[in-house]
Amino acid sequence: MTSTLRRAAGFAAVGSLAFATPVLGVAAAVPFAVVAAVAAFVGEDGRFFELFARPGDRQDGRLTGLLGFALAAAALAVLATVPETRMPISAFVAAVVVVAYGNLGEQLVSRWNDGAFHAVAGFTLAGFLAAAGGQALVVSVTSESLSVPKLAFLAAVGAFVAALLREVLLKHDDPLVLVSTGLLLWLFYELPVDVSPLEVAAALALTIVLGYVSYALGTASVTGMLTGILLGVLTIVLGGFGWFAVLITFFGIGALSTKFKYESKRQRGVAEGNDGARGSGNVLGNAAVAIVAVLGYAATEQASVELVFLFAFAGSLATAMSDTLSSEVGGLFDTPRLITNLRRVEPGTDGAVTWQGELAGVLGAVLVAAVAALTMPLDPTVVSALIVALGGIGGMTVDSLLGATVEGERVGNQAVNFLATLSGAVVSVAFAVLLLL
Template sequence: MQPTLRRAGGFALVGTLAVAAPVLGRAAFVPFAAVAVLAAFVITDGPLFDLFARPADRREGRLNGLAGFSLAAAGLAILATELGLPTDLYVAAVFVLAYGNLGKRLVAETSDEPFLGAAGFGVGGAVAGFAGQAAVSSLTSTSIAVPRFAFLAVAGTLVAALFREMLFERDDPLVMLSTGLLLWLFDALAVSVGVVDVGAALAVTVALGYASYALGAASVAGMLSGVLLGLLVIVFGGFGWFAVLITFFGVGSLSTKFRYEEKKRRGIAEENEGARGTGNVLGNAAVALLCVICFAGSQSLSVEGAVFQFAFAGSMAAALSDTLSSEIGGLYDSPRLITTLEPVPPGTDGGVTWQGEVFGLLGALVVGGVALALLPGVSPTGAGVVVLGGVVGMTADSVLGATVEGPRFGNEAVNFAATFVGAVVSGLVALALL
């Protein structure tokens, strides 16, 4: 057995201490605080040190990794006992990370394929997250809400897996705390979670996530981002919202691959053979996710939920409009800078072609059509509002590209700003007219 697998098993055993929280009550933090003290000041050599030591720990002669992991778990325990974090979510957050890492290491024993490693983390974390919530329910004599537990376990696992892909092994404390806080938010928003909705959401998003990775449309981190986003959109919004989302990702990915070799020769091709990473996914869809979350909490915000529905569709229309405008418009010659109309070389930030503008409009029309067909309460006028948001957002992207895009304000930030403009335009116009 490899040292990394033994270490992951040791961390999983330490994480299991969290299940004692319902019994210990306000002292739930004590076991982890004790482990942190032992790791930081007592265990400096011997079998236990060898079991838990990471390479950096060996250099420093101290189990900083175990101490940080335990302190994060103790911090979450205090949130659970003093500030209202549900105990089952506290246990789930600890279990998701500890057993997700163990699942990933088990896979690494036989394969170094990144997708399989992510799958090992996902299966280990999701099963453990569900089991942790069920254990707390058993200890507190409360009912086991299977669909809710399943949704939270999978959502927490995706969050943790995504952060683990983006950060480093030593950042496990940050991953655990972030997972716990986001699970708290998801739990508050998931007012009604049904078995069919959760089952269908998991089946659809996981299948499409795997397809996107297998076809080279997304990296592992991009796949995790997309699956998490899809799951939240279905649970908090519905399948109509997901159809709008997948329209962007599907059509956008196809346009990125379209005549890719020619784009490479022109110097305008996306990196990594067009595979979307986390930055690309979140740059285009972070505003959409915010709209979905606001829609789920619209009663608390005292804002009509339909406003956020139009804002969501407008942001996606802007994302697809911009993608088609740049990916297809960039194949044509004689682009002009949008702010001065002077000729510029292909690939220049802010450079546009009339063909690209036409395809951008077509992208907005596609999203508007899907919204008209599948989103509740969207009339032809409402679809026009979505198209308007898309076109304005696309134009904002070009203007920002010509004026501020650079090392400090990169492409992902421009995409975020453009989708935000599309969301605001569609949301405000819908509020005024509909």
């Protein structure tokens, strides 16, 4: 057994202390605190140090990785066992074992294939199984009520969130990954939604298959694939299949437009980096507003508020589609003009537009609007489609204006995409309130 695999097994053993939480109650943090104390004061000589030491720990002369992991687990244990906070014990257990057993799964798979995709797959699968088992154990011995579909949903979300955070952050930022995963699982646990077996099964099957296809075709990086899968699962379970139809319309056509005449765009200096494979930052820049709208929709039960989130979701994705098509198509033409003064500029200049790109952007907004009006609970259909399309076109225009005025060293492209999609959501909501409420 290699040293990295032994270390992962050691961390999994420490994480298994979470399984004792239903029995220990308010003392659940004590075992992790004891591990943290040992990690802080154990000497460099000895098998314990050799088992848990990471490369950086040998330089520091201290088991920093184990110390951070144990302290983070202890903090979450306090939240889960102190009555005033009432974090679900199942969410705490799931978060700890997702990270602990996910690391072990990654190391086991890496012995067979050390590719990035296989490592992430090993982490996610092992984390999912551990989280599902941990939650099932908690439900069986406590008064917590958790249906099997929601248990599977939370286990999947925890695994994908933890895997994504580990890819975005440093590989050994386990304390931050652990705390973030625990708090997010707490949020999703509290959402007042009924989760059906069909939704969970379909969400996992569809998003994993489509995520792998996007990675295999080179339209998404590993982090972009994970982000897309996570957003897809949340959209189907918390919104519905109609919401997912809108989301996948943007992802699918947007990815194809990025690959369209890619070599020509590369030669012109306007191609998307990383061979057109979208990363997590790009995906979140375009879809963060949409996923917040899904969460808001799931958290409310008032019809008028639900309608606001519906149009915010559709308007933001209409903007993302419109902006993507206008950039990818417009970048192929030699007559761009700066949107603020209509002077000719070089292709690829921030804020530059072409009539061909603008037309493609309008068609993209109309397409998303049509899909949204036909698949989401928006009524009347024609007026709703017009509202979404106006949001998309308005957001695309804001993106160009921001590109011409503020985008640069201080404000990056992802931030501009976020502000543009937020603007598209606001425009759609404003028209919906004016015309429908």
